[in-house]
Amino acid sequence: MAGVGSACLTVALLTALYAAGASVYGVVSGRAQWVTSGRRAIYCVAALCVAAFAILESAFLRSDFSYKLVAEGSSTDTPTFYKVTAVWATQDGSLLLWATLLSLFASAVLFLTRRSLRDIAPWATAVLACVAAFFLFLMVGWENPFDTLAMVPQEGAGLNPLLRHPAMMIHPPMLYTGYVGFSIPFAFAIGALIARRTGADWIRATRRFALIAWTFLGTGILLGALWSYSELGWGGYWAWDPVENASLMPWLVGTAFLHSIMVQEKRGMLKVWNVSLICATFVLALLGTFLVRSGILESIHAFGASTIGVQMLVFIACVVALSAGLILARLPDLRTEARLDSLLSREAFFLLNNLVLVGLCLVVMWGTFFPLISEALTGTEETVGPPWFNRIVTPLALVLVLLSGIGPVLAWRRVTPGRLVRILAVPAGLTLLTLAALLTLTDAAESVTSLVMFSFVAFVLGVVGQEFVRGASARRVMTGESWPQALLRLLGRNRRRYGGYLVHAGIAVLFLGVAASSAFMEQRDVRLSPGETIRIDDYEVTYREATARLGGDGSGTGAPISFGAVMDVRRGDQSFTLHPSRNYYSTGDPSKGAISRFFEGEATSEVDVRWGLRRDFWLAVRPDLISLEEPIARADRQFADSPGQVQAIVIRTLADLYREDPPPAAFRAIVSPLVAWIWIGGAIAVLGALVAAWPSPEARLRRARSLYAARVGRELTRA
Amino acid sequence: MNPARKRKIRLVVALGAALCLAGLLVYTSFSASSEAAQPSELREGQSYDLTGKVVNDSVERRGDELRFEIRDRDGSASVPVVYTGVVPDPFREGREVIVSGELTRGRFVAERDSLVTKCPSKFTEDKQSS
Numbered sequence: 001m002a003g004v005g006s007a008c009l010t011v012a013l014l015t016a017l018y019a020a021g022a023s024v025y026g027v028v029s030g031r032a033q034w035v036t037s038g039r040r041a042i043y044c045v046a047a048l049c050v051a052a053f054a055i056l057e058s059a060f061l062r063s064d065f066s067y068k069l070v071a072e073g074s075s076t077d078t079p080t081f082y083k084v085t086a087v088w089a090t091q092d093g094s095l096l097l098w099a100t101l102l103s104l105f106a107s108a109v110l111f112l113t114r115r116s117l118r119d120i121a122p123w124a125t126a127v128l129a130c131v132a133a134f135f136l137f138l139m140v141g142w143e144n145p146f147d148t149l150a151m152v153p154q155e156g157a158g159l160n161p162l163l164r165h166p167a168m169m170i171h172p173p174m175l176y177t178g179y180v181g182f183s184i185p186f187a188f189a190i191g192a193l194i195a196r197r198t199g200a201d202w203i204r205a206t207r208r209f210a211l212i213a214w215t216f217l218g219t220g221i222l223l224g225a226l227w228s229y230s231e232l233g234w235g236g237y238w239a240w241d242p243v244e245n246a247s248l249m250p251w252l253v254g255t256a257f258l259h260s261i262m263v264q265e266k267r268g269m270l271k272v273w274n275v276s277l278i279c280a281t282f283v284l285a286l287l288g289t290f291l292v293r294s295g296i297l298e299s300i301h302a303f304g305a306s307t308i309g310v311q312m313l314v315f316i317a318c319v320v321a322l323s324a325g326l327i328l329a330r331l332p333d334l335r336t337e338a339r340l341d342s343l344l345s346r347e348a349f350f351l352l353n354n355l356v357l358v359g360l361c362l363v364v365m366w367g368t369f370f371p372l373i374s375e376a377l378t379g380t381e382e383t384v385g386p387p388w389f390n391r392i393v394t395p396l397a398l399v400l401v402l403l404s405g406i407g408p409v410l411a412w413r414r415v416t417p418g419r420l421v422r423i424l425a426v427p428a429g430l431t432l433l434t435l436a437a438l439l440t441l442t443d444a445a446e447s448v449t450s451l452v453m454f455s456f457v458a459f460v461l462g463v464v465g466q467e468f469v470r471g472a473s474a475r476r477v478m479t480g481e482s483w484p485q486a487l488l489r490l491l492g493r494n495r496r497r498y499g500g501y502l503v504h505a506g507i508a509v510l511f512l513g514v515a516a517s518s519a520f521m522e523q524r525d526v527r528l529s530p531g532e533t534i535r536i537d538d539y540e541v542t543y544r545e546a547t548a549r550l551g552g553d554g555s556g557t558g559a560p561i562s563f564g565a566v567m568d569v570r571r572g573d574q575s576f577t578l579h580p581s582r583n584y585y586s587t588g589d590p591s592k593g594a595i596s597r598f599f600e601g602e603a604t605s606e607v608d609v610r611w612g613l614r615r616d617f618w619l620a621v622r623p624d625l626i627s628l629e630e631p632i633a634r635a636d637r638q639f640a641d642s643p644g645q646v647q648a649i650v651i652r653t654l655a656d657l658y659r660e661d662p663p664p665a666a667f668r669a670i671v672s673p674l675v676a677w678i679w680i681g682g683a684i685a686v687l688g689a690l691v692a693a694w695p696s697p698e699a700r701l702r703r704a705r706s707l708y709a710a711r712v713g714r715e716l717t718r719a
Numbered sequence: 720m721n722p723a724r725k726r727k728i729r730l731v732v733a734l735g736a737a738l739c740l741a742g743l744l745v746y747t748s749f750s751a752s753s754e755a756a757q758p759s760e761l762r763e764g765q766s767y768d769l770t771g772k773v774v775n776d777s778v779e780r781r782g783d784e785l786r787f788e789i790r791d792r793d794g795s796a797s798v799p800v801v802y803t804g805v806v807p808d809p810f811r812e813g814r815e816v817i818v819s820g821e822l823t824r825g826r827f828v829a830e831r832d833s834l835v836t837k838c839p840s841k842f843t844e845d846k847q848s849s
Binding site: 162234359363367370374381382383385391392527602603668 | 722726745748749751754782805806809
């Protein structure tokens with residue numbers, strides 16, 4: 001089957017090249033059948049990629065270790081759930097996922113536009129085919145996921161234990177869907193530039209794809225943060241790590257793009273800006289894919305060894321050069337149709353929001369690449385840490401949240417100051433009330449930035465709430481509907497607008513969680529023996545007893561050994577029990593002893609969190625194996641050649657030894673206020689984005705009516 | 720004021736603001752950064768982000784303190800490190816780590832919780848060493 005998979009990739013590569021050639025030839029020579037053929041070739045590429053992916057997935061599920069990838073990334077004792085995900089835990093497999101998602105997205109958009117955009121779509125087909133061909137070329141030439149081993153091993157290495165977390169199953173496909181999704185508007189922008197059709201047609205055709213890509217990328221980033229918070233054992237959700245930054249940058253520029261295209265749709269302005277933004281978004285998405293694989297920046301996420309860094313870099317350079325050249329060549333076609341009338345208008349605020357978002361992206365980029373920049377400038381490699389990022393990003397984030405409250409309620413072209421005051425009076429009053437309440441009732445004043453952030457969040461929620469209430473009460477007056485009915489209908493009939501409001505509210509809530517948890521988090525690192533108690537914040541934490549489990553930690557990670565603790569936590573009259581633990585995986589390293597190798601492999605923290613709307617109580621444990629060192633060393637000597645069953649008994653005995661007489665273990669306890677609102681806010685934003693992206697029945701009706709009108713018109717002229 | 724002139728003034732103001740912000744960015748990043756160094760490049764009394772590989776059989780735990788040695792990637796020089804705080808899960812002998820701190824009397828005294836580990840998957844680690 002590996003041969004079939006390989007052949008699928010090679011044929012897909014040739015088909016993609018044909019698709020590019022055929023659609024360009026078709027549009028240049030005006031032969032529509034070639035364009036159609038090119039489009040259908042893309043469907044074939046998608047089918048071939050899906051087939052290849054299915055073959056690889058089935059090899060993982062069958063644990064067929066003749067595949068190099070399966071032997072490296074899976075094992076018979078890896079739980080089925082993680083066998084499925086192990087496909088994209090490897091470099092080659094993740095490239096295949098990229099190519100598969102890209103070809104599927106491309107097929108979808110080309111199918112939807114098959115009867116429209118006849119000038120632009122063939123060029124977009126060619127661009128998408130070239131991008132797909134590049135990724136297929138990487139796999140065929142260097143990183144073939146279907147490489148086989150001459151010597152088939154009995155057992156595979158197993159999936160990296162750190163990746164054994166449910167969020168990790170969906171995080172990479174989400175990110176990739178985001179990255180890949182932005183290639184669609186990019187391809188159509190390039191097509192529009194080549195065909196000199198620089199109106200808003202390409203935007204209308206791909207706006208939804210950009211929005212979906214943005215949603216997936218955002219969800220992917222959030223899931224990554226959630227994984228970091230609940231799996232990595234350090235208690236944070238964002239570390240300004242290069243790979244995290246790499247996923248944030250295209251998201252920021254993509255956000256700017258989603259706003260600025262509205263200005264082009266409504267007012268015919270910002271054309272150069274829009275095509276530049278989408279090119280930048282796509283390049284940043286490629287850069288994100290590249291950073292993970294190149295090893296040029298120190299990051300915990302990087303795939304270890306890399307062979308395709310140079311190829312990626314050359315491709316990125318080509319994309320940058322070609323799109324910049326094309327934009328410059330088409331500058332005369334991109335002239336704006338209108339001028340900014342007033343600084344108090346929606347387009348002016350959208351422009352401002354764009355500048356802040358792009359500024360944020362530049363800051364993140366500067367900090368991420370600072371080691372390279374400083375080495376080039378001063379000769380020494382220097383790094384900026386999270387404090388630098390926090391200091392620079394915080395004020396920009398504050399401005400952004402404020403703008404997200406003002407922007408959407410302004411009218412296009414011009415707003416009079418009097419009208420602005422009328423619109424914003426209620427939200428501003430609400431903000432002041434919140435501020436007063438925070439100052440008198442809580443100790444939020446300790447952190448000025450979070451105080452400001454809380455007020456701005458209240459402002460945004462006030463604005464969004466006011467818009468919903470106004471819209472719904474207008475409906476009620478007209479139709480006499482009940483409140484819930486009016487609200488739902490309002491959302492359903494004006495999906496883009498009210499979906500957008502929901503996104504803004506969600507992002508504001510997310511920032512509420514970020515501000516509160518970063519400014520008011522309490523953290524303690526302690527060593528405790530069983531029976532000892534510490535206090536953190538209002539919590540009383542008692543180490544009741546040690547645990548030692550073999551053959552699974554209860555959460556389905558498939559860890560062979562798991563040492564942990566039972567912790568009683570009391571806060572006032574409320575009490576609960578947490579079970580943090582640490583999983584130990586065996587290593588295949590032959591230099592380790594027969595027994596010690598079971599403890600010397602990877603180890604992962606299995607954090608236990610008491611989730612709450614007001615605060616999370618987060619607890620991780622790091623057992624000290626010092627008391628076991630001596631017995632383990634002795635067992636290494638005595639049971640080196642013993643059969644597996646005897647070794648299992650030895651390990652069971654060691655586990656009993658630890659449970660009965662545990663040495664002091666290291667704990668990290670964190671009380672993090674309102675952190676749950678990060679995930680809630682994210683979910684609201686995703687929901688809002690889905691509402692905005694969902695095709696509305698009115699639009700479908702309008703399209704049907706206009707088609708009907710066109711037919712009537714045709715028939716009338718014929719008659 | 721005519722609109723063209725007004726636009727020009729706006730442009731100049733915006734560009735000026737952008738330049739100032741860019742300057743601020745450059746300035747703060749250079750003043751907040753710390754130098755990355757390998758053990759052979761360390762000098763007394765200066766703070767660094769030390770990178771290198773953890774020497775085999777050097778990791779030792781004394782109470783809250785973790786002691787280990789870091790060597791250059793090519794194995795030429797090594798320095799003992801004293802560290803307190805949370806040890807990342809993937810921390811192992813032979814792995815590449817980054818830790819910030821200062822060299823005092825021949826020992827690298829690390830800042831609390833500053834240890835970062837590169838996390839290769841099981842296999843890619845083998846590929847690098849072979």
